[in-house]
Amino acid sequence: GNSVTQMEGPVTLSEEAFLTINCTYTATGYPSLFWYVQYPGEGLQLLLKATKADDKGSNKGFEATYRKETTSFHLEKGSVQVSDSAVYFCALSAADGNNRKLIWGLGTSLAVNP
Amino acid sequence: EPEVTQTPSHQVTQMGQEVILRCVPISNHLYFYWYRQILGQKVEFLVSFYNNEISEKSEIFDDQFSVERPDGSNFTLKIRSTKLEDSAMYFCASRLAGGHEQYFGPGTRLTVT
Numbered sequence: 001g002n003s004v005t006q007m008e009g010p011v012t013l014s015e016e017a018f019l020t021i022n023c024t025y026t027a028t029g030y031p032s033l034f035w036y037v038q039y040p041g042e043g044l045q046l047l048l049k050a051t052k053a054d055d056k057g058s059n060k061g062f063e064a065t066y067r068k069e070t071t072s073f074h075l076e077k078g079s080v081q082v083s084d085s086a087v088y089f090c091a092l093s094a095a096d097g098n099n100r101k102l103i104w105g106l107g108t109s110l111a112v113n114p
Numbered sequence: 115e116p117e118v119t120q121t122p123s124h125q126v127t128q129m130g131q132e133v134i135l136r137c138v139p140i141s142n143h144l145y146f147y148w149y150r151q152i153l154g155q156k157v158e159f160l161v162s163f164y165n166n167e168i169s170e171k172s173e174i175f176d177d178q179f180s181v182e183r184p185d186g187s188n189f190t191l192k193i194r195s196t197k198l199e200d201s202a203m204y205f206c207a208s209r210l211a212g213g214h215e216q217y218f219g220p221g222t223r224l225t226v227t
Binding site for chain 1: 157159169214216218219
């Protein structure tokens with residue numbers, strides 16, 4: 001079945017450090033891939049998406065590239081800020097059918113210190 | 115910018131009681147979803163809804179759960195007889211036909227005592 005594996009947290013970085021959060025997936029066909037972010041006490045916000053192989057999603061300085069050959073969708077940011085402290089979720093929606101329910105990774109907690 | 119809304123933000127109920135969680139999806143969206151997140155754990159799919167019927171449900175979505183779109187705007191999740199293990203954050207989401215991304219509401223925190 002479909003599944004998402006994320007690197008375990010928590011991740012603690014200093015401000016302006018480089019961030020990578022690894023995400024790999026198992027799926028049939030060509031799923032769509034997403035990163036969602038959950039700030040403390042808030043809901044789930046779409047951060048970025050990619051819907052086909054080699055697509056790069058980007059938003060707010062974050063990037064992730066859909067790599068079919070390695071079944072990965074790693075999240076990166078060149079210089080993190082304190083305001084990036086949140087939990088980051090990698091998710092996929094299956095390619096088959098119209099339902100497109102989201103399958104989620106466990107989430108990675110990021111803490112950025114000034 | 116249109117957004118998904120959910121009410122209440124926090125619901126406390128006693129075990130065995132019925133609860134109804136309400137959602138107003140984005141107006142031109144046609145696919146609706148409920149997910150839940152038990153504190154500190156992963157987000158789990160509960161049910162998807164399209165064209166006034168359930169299109170898929172998970173193993174979690176047993177006979178105690180039901181969904182309804184009673185009018186043109188609301189989308190509700192009912193739990194008939196709550197259990198302690200139903201305590202979680204419940205998120206509603208909606209999606210455009212043909213769209214890939216789902217837009218989430220702020221969630222309802224359900225506490226069963």
